[in-house]
Amino acid sequence: MNINIFAFAVPLFLFFIGLEYFIARKTGKKYFHFNETIANLNVGIAERLIDLFTAGAFYFVYDYLHRHFALLDIQPTLLHWILLLLFTDFLWYWYHRLGHEVNIFWAAHVVHHQSEDFNLTTGTRITIIQAVARTFFWTIIPIIGFPAEMITVVLIIHGIYPFFTHTQLIGKLGILEYILVTPSHHRVHHAANEQYLDKNYGDMFIIWDKLFGTFAKETEAPVYGLTKPLGSHSFLWQHFHFFVELGLAVTSQKGFWNKLKVVFGKPAEFDERMRSKAEILFLSHRKVQAPTHRFKGYVLGQMAFTLFLLFWFLLLEHYVPLPVQLAISLFILLTLVNSGAILEQRRWVFYLEYLRIGSLMGVVYYYYPTPTTFVLSAGLLVAALVYLRSIERQYLRLLYGNIYLPNS
Incomplete structure (x- = not known):
């Protein structure tokens, strides 16, 4: 094997x-x-x-x-x-x-x-x-x-x-x-x-x-993280926030050499105001409230399933066709984005659930490309779109409980 x-x-x-x-x-x-x-x-x-x-x-x-x-x-x-x-x-x-x-x-x-x-x-x-x-x-x-x-x-x-x-x-x-x-x-x-x-x-x-000459002994208790804490657990923001900040800093400079100096400059000398500008443009300003056991349990469940799926996917990669590999990879990546957004208590996570289900349905249709599978999938899609707002309200209330704010 x-x-x-x-x-x-x-x-x-x-x-x-x-x-x-x-x-x-x-x-x-x-x-x-x-x-x-x-x-x-x-x-x-x-x-x-x-x-x-x-x-x-x-x-x-x-x-x-x-x-x-x-x-x-x-x-x-x-x-x-x-x-x-x-x-x-x-x-x-x-x-x-x-x-x-x-x-x-x-x-x-x-x-x-x-x-x-x-x-x-x-x-x-x-x-x-x-x-x-x-x-x-x-x-x-x-x-x-x-x-x-x-x-x-x-x-x-x-x-x-x-x-x-x-x-x-x-x-x-x-x-x-x-x-x-x-x-x-x-x-x-x-x-x-x-x-x-x-x-x-x-x-x-x-x-x-x-x-x-870059050695230092541990002499006092370390304080971990960035000198300016990120303050976000968003999967996407954690990966790309400094690229965004760097892009803003580059566009604020005039002349090619000044822009190049920013790209290859030192982080210690980087303009910290770029973080605030980036957050205004791309981050929600809704305050994150204390997490409930309900959505912590949901995130833990997602994490456990994702790790289980990742292990078997990696273990049996040679037996998984490329289209299925791509669908499973998409599902896992969407789940990671979803988990980070849930920690930030964002309401748009609901739409990621549709995408995640869609990626799994793609796997099912790959292995069972029958008219019945197509009709059932199409029926579920139509029902999901017809009752979109109702399903969204129930989903967010179940996920966030009292944290959920209808206008957030």
């Missing part, structure tokens, strides 16, 4: 997240908050899903560059494996550092730093935009002469390790603090405290930070 073993990363990571949550609860540590946890997992699910379609492309790029432009013919010896791991981490350091020092790269990386929680769910906040950006840095590796097979194995290891540094349960680790990036080092990196800003960029080894 041809299955994708990387699908087991989903239940494996969930196990460790659940274990961390259990230990935190038992020890009275408030490391998890509902909205933050859902928002973190939403980002992680999207990355795992889209990686299904892009992982092969990344491998193709490495293999093509190696076959056509390799300067050396490097064989997989123990020494070369060690050198590859060190060089990969060295390139990550500079990608990561530029991700904090150049606006256009920060736009891709900022999603990873938005959470005001710091736990293993924060480690899942990797976007496909970020994956593409760092792949550009790693293209030098096959040109040097490392084959795509070696690169892929090292990148898997390099991708798994930092997940476990996103925790507050583990203290300092003695002599390992001098060599590896530990949870203590990475807590510093995610902190918004002034003395911790732009520190500890390493992914596996802390030696680069010590070598290039």
